[in-house]
Amino acid sequence: MEEAPEIEEPAHCMLGAIDYTGLVELEFKYDRRDRRYKLLDFNPRIWTWSSLCRRAGVDYPYLLWRMMLGDRLTEIRGRAGVRWVRMIAEVPAAFQEILRGRLRVADYLRSFRSPLEFALSAADDPWPGLLDMPIRAHAFITKILDNGKNLAGKANWTLAEGPRRPKLDEGEQRRRVWQTVTRSLAPPWALLTKRKLRRESKYKNPLPSPIL
Secondary structure, three states: OOOOHHHHHHHHHHHHHOOOOOOOEEEEEEEOOOOEEEEEEEEOOOOOOHHHHHHOOOOHHHHHHHHHOOOOOOOOOOOOOOEEEOHHHHHHHHHHHHHOOOOOHHHHHHOOOOOEEEOOOOOOOOHHHHHHHHHHHHHHHHHHHHHHHHHHOOOOOOOOOOOOOOOOOHHHHHHHHHHHHHHHHOOHHHHHOHHHHHHHOOOOOOOOOOOO
């Protein structure tokens, strides 16, 4: 979390214009074309990374509870430099960046220095973090199977006009479906097998495919 004072004034003006009171998250995105921040999202609900704010010294759920009780709240500012991470998404993304040469292992390990807030993992409540792994694995496998079923029907299609193309045998179908799935999902192992797939996918009469 870093300080961005240039977005505070437009945020206050927007909330004041609609007379908004309560919990809200305003997201701004920096536009390099005109070097200005643009409003990206207006979220009046509790957000996923709200625990980051608590670690930085601003406990929004607690403050909202006090406000609902009628307590008068003073302005509180979070401290900069606190980071938030969701390991189930962080590790695969970092692995891809390392394989592509855009991230060094030492730099990645240094990013875990304190203060750091984990999205779901906590020493006093480990179950959300542990249960997130099989849930994510199930969703990932389901996505692969669904893509495989959809692509299997396309592997043997021929052009409606022009000369008919030879039908692929079963082995070539499986190879083409697997190649397409790995490219569409871009998992880390797709980078390792990229050259091998290129060498093995040189057919004499390749089918016209919008995904290859």
